[in-house]
Amino acid sequence: MREILLAWFIVQAEEGFLIRQTVPEPKIAAPGIPCGALCRARLGNKMPDTSKPAPVVTSVCAPAGYGKTTLLSGWTDKLGSRVGWVRIDESDNDPATLRRTILAAVRAAAGYRPVPSEPPRQRGAEWTLVSALAEVLHDQDSPVLLMVDDAHRLHAPEAVGVLEQVVQWLPSSLRLVVSGRRELALGLHRMRVAGQLSEIRTADLALRPGEVERALTDAGVRLDEDGVENVAALTAGWPCAVRLVALALIRAGADTGPLDRVVMADPAVRDYLEGEVLAELSERERAILAGMCVWDEFTADAAANLTGCPDVGASLESFERAGDIVFPTGNGTTYRVHPFIRSYLHAALRRRQPAVLASLHAAAARWSLTRxxxxxxxxxxxxxxxxxxxxxxxxxxxxxxxxxxxxxxxxxxxxxxxxxxxxxxxxxxxxxxxxxxxxxxxxxxxxxxxxxxxxDDEHDTSLRDLRVIVRTHWARLTGRLLPEMTELDERLGRMHTVDLTVLGLVNRGTAALWLARYEAAERDLGLARRLGERHGYDLAVLHCLSHLAGVAAAGGDLVRTARLTEQALGFARQHNETLRVPCCYAYTLGGWAAYQAAEVDKARSYSARALELLGPGNDRTVRLGAQAVAAIVDFDHGDDPYAACVRLRRLWTEVAPDEPVQLALAAHAVSIEQRMALRVGRPGWAAEAERRAAMWLGESGEVELLRVRRLWHQGRMTAVRSHLQKITEGELGCLAVTTRIEAHLLATLLAYRAGDEQRAETALRAAVATAGPRRMIRPFCDVGAELRELLVVRQGRFGRLDPFVAGVVAALPAGRPAEPELTAREAQLLRELPSLATVEEIAATLYVSANTVKTHLRNVYRKLGATSRREAIVVARRRGLL
The missing domain is CATH 1.25.40 (Serine Threonine Protein Phosphatase 5, Tetratricopeptide repeat)
Known part of the structure; x- marks a missing residue:
């Protein structure tokens, strides 16, 4: 009984002391919100809410300058009353002082007026504060929120124990927020498991790019998008650092230079980092940080090697626990110094000890080579x-x-x-x-x-290997491939280093593609891709993906072409900016596949992008392909078809008569060039394209198709039929799948017009069977809208190819006007129409009768869908015929 009375007297004395002692009001008053402070409303769901049962404790832990106090002040201002504040300082390491401060803050928030309390039963002195809080909050209608700020200043175990007791025996009507630069041992793990804890950490408080921009703007600094990204990268979203950057830029005024140099030269940056961040570090810790400032990321082994401190791991762990200087990255085996601090340390070494900085970089280079x-x-x-x-x-x-x-x-x-x-x-x-x-x-x-x-380099095999690789690469750029290809074939199997082997495979595979050796190209490029993926050769992987797509396109497999080009472009987007320009060929092939699939917007976008990326680093065949595809797409979907035809025709002036031309490119481009020339009324250009095709392709299905088109244009249908049979019956081989498709489609129209339904049906099915799996809609569009009627009545009869047929029908909508080609005489007459000459004067100029001119004129009007001379001129200009 005596012990109980003694405890009672102790409690009464302690509580009376708590009641009688006063606490300075600023210590338990919420600080004001700084001018220009950002409101991070996105953190609202993590902040305490007295209207909800959980969480009951919120832990805010982040280094200096992350706006912890500003965040809590803003939240206090939003909640209004019933919020108590405790601003921890050194005096609070005395447990009695801390108890008085906490009780005073809660009483002020609850509007409590003390009354005599009954003696507690069988409780010791450690229960004093908890009992007093329970008494204060006993009759409260709604919870009270207590903010404990700068809790990291508590280092005395007894003082930390006071706060731990509050957490452990937290009254049901009290919500607690503990904020500091590091997390105290308060037993929060139990609340975390119970789902009663909300945590706000450095990553939560770091500013997002949009918030960085807003902070800079509020400070009077306006930067473009790249400038904001640079600030965000330098500061890693550290709010105080963003503010320092803004002040440094304002003071720098018109002075320009790299962002980090401008900022790190500012005295305010030096004063803050030296006074707030680096002052508490030992000389050894500062030396370790200085040694690591040359690294973007580093391992503990690298740190030990550069600093000469074998136990540097312990220091790194200490930095990591502090949370404001060194951070773990990846899977936790590597570290990085905060970019703002790292930049400052690097600038300080560059300014004061440049020789030391150079030696650190050299040591880091040697270490990297060994790894x-x-x-x-x-x-x-x-x-x-x-x-x-x-x-x-x-x-x-x-x-x-x-x-x-x-x-x-x-x-x-x-x-x-x-x-x-x-x-x-x-x-x-x-x-x-x-x-x-x-x-x-x-x-x-x-x-x-x-x-x-x-x-002579006969005795240096690696030098000889490198020399032949360089010569082969140069040959790719200029188009003269054969001598270098022979020597590369001889040496490639004997190359011993991976990088030279991959370079040799890439060059030989690419040259094989340009020389139409498609199996060899597929083999070399596939092997180079696998080696490149294994060794991190990103440019080699991108090159191989793009050129494997070229192999697929040459073979008419546009489904695989589209898949590989998208894979190449996706790979480039995932890697560094240096892979942007090498995407030219991938965009070219993607545009070509989209053009053949009648995906107009994608074809225009990709072909335009290919032209933007085109440069002297591309092979001659890539340049020809990019420019050819862009001209082809522009002819059908651009504003000036005539100019597009001229552009395509001029491309071949780059190619000398004795130079090899990529056969698939020639087969497609020359065929389309002839069609374009006939459409714009230039039969002479069409004949020139036919001669060029005969020179490059010899007796082939492509050359035969060009003859068919010329005869069709002249109305010689009997001759057309006999020439078509050489293609449709396989007498002549075809380099381009589109050649066979168009031949079947033309045979379909011939049979249909002759009333031979069975032959028309057979030819049409052959065209669909060839085009469908490859998604080649374009040949149907080129032959004309007359095919639509034949396909519509047969829809539903093509089995698994019915979706493809539906796509063709959609690409040839009902009512689409046909665009019959003008004869040479009609094209000549059309060019005379914009003049003020009469029919008789035009007849005299062309050395024909007026009736002949009138006949041709009627044909021109009919083919253009015009009813007058003025309307014919307008339509012709719109189609690029004038």
């Missing part, structure tokens, strides 16, 4: 100042950099080398390869010309 990280080694070598190391990276790993799409980095390395090093054959060949890949053909040509008298 096989060639890109990182190259990036560090640029800043390392070790010329021998630079030369080693260029000579030994330059081909690998090209295959990875890091050509710009390779050329940046070369710019640091002295002329004596650049003149070495191994380095010169690597740089020529990089210049060709980047589109700088002039520099590559000068470099190769300067090597014409270089020393």
């Amino acid at each position: 096989g990280d060639i890109v990182a080694a190259a990036k560090h070598s640029v800043h390392g100042g070790d010329l021998e190391l630079l030369a080693e990276v260029v000579r030994a790993h330059g081909p690998s950099l090209v295959l990875r799409g890091e050509t710009a980095l390779l050329l940046e390395l070369a710019a640091k080398l002295p002329e004596t090093a650049v003149a070495r054959p191994g380095i010169a060949l690597v740089l020529a390869l990089g210049e060709m890949a980047s589109g700088d053909r002039a520099s590559a040509e000068l470099r190769l010309a300067g090597m014409a008298g270089a020393g």
